[in-house]
Amino acid sequence: MDEAFRCLIDKLDSARGHELMVGALRDFAASIGFERFAYLQKEGMRVRTLSSYPEPWKKIYLERHLVRIDPVVREARLRREPFAWSADQWKSTDDREMRDFRNEAISHGIRSGITVAVEGSFASTLMLTLASPRREISTTFSQHGAKAIQALLSVHYRSLVRSTRVDVGPRQTLSPKELLCVEWAARGRNGPQIADILGMSPRTVQDHLDKARKKAAASTVPHLIAIAKDRSWL
Structure with a gap:
């Protein structure tokens, strides 16, 4: 052995x-x-x-x-x-x-x-x-x-x-809008700032980030960003 x-x-x-x-x-x-x-x-x-x-x-x-x-x-x-x-x-x-x-x-x-x-x-x-x-x-x-x-x-x-x-296995890929929100979050922008940049409401931005976290099985936005970088999503 x-x-x-x-x-x-x-x-x-x-x-x-x-x-x-x-x-x-x-x-x-x-x-x-x-x-x-x-x-x-x-x-x-x-x-x-x-x-x-x-x-x-x-x-x-x-x-x-x-x-x-x-x-x-x-x-x-x-x-x-x-x-x-x-x-x-x-x-x-x-x-x-x-x-x-x-x-x-x-x-x-x-x-x-x-x-x-x-x-x-x-x-x-x-x-x-x-x-x-x-x-x-x-x-x-x-x-x-x-x-x-x-x-x-x-x-x-x-x-x-x-x-x-x-x-x-089948990936839980992010939608274009979800990915945009994650990218701006990775650059240090908060929800209201991302909303202003992308022309969305803060609630819509939060919804996109929540869906992205669920797809990546992330507990927090920083955790989501780390996973996104690890998987070359960003």
Whole structure:
């Protein structure tokens, strides 16, 4: 197991692009008995992923924003240590969407796995999952907590700095007027000043900023500005 972790870190360190990163993680997963891997960063409504999951499943997951109901994501937000999970153990429910989620995940070969999660910037959640179509899996990975977290953080760093492409879920993009209000707020203007500049009422400006905060899952206008800069909206 130590050798597998070392090889993963070395390969990620030399990876120059999306395909090499996917290859490194796919090899790592296979070396310890898993068929699939998935890296996920969730920040508010925004989801970034890097995975070897089947393309049809990735499309369904992102387009339907299934991160909302994903039991693994929910558990990851509560736990900061590696944990095993199984779709067979998810409680039956009258919620049709949840039943469909479980059945579709299994049909795409995602039945069990191990996940490690840590808290990222802006209260985001970072996750690395190794998955299998089998009912039972080895829990060896979860017994190496420190190394697992090191691997996760390494994937996160490379995905931001070196990956040429990362799958991104549907963005809650800002409207032109919302973006204008955020831009002027970022320049230090208050509501009445922005209203005067843009020829709007202060209430309309506040409404645009409130909608923008909701889309970005920001708690305050300064938080909104920070997120907007981080996502290159400004």
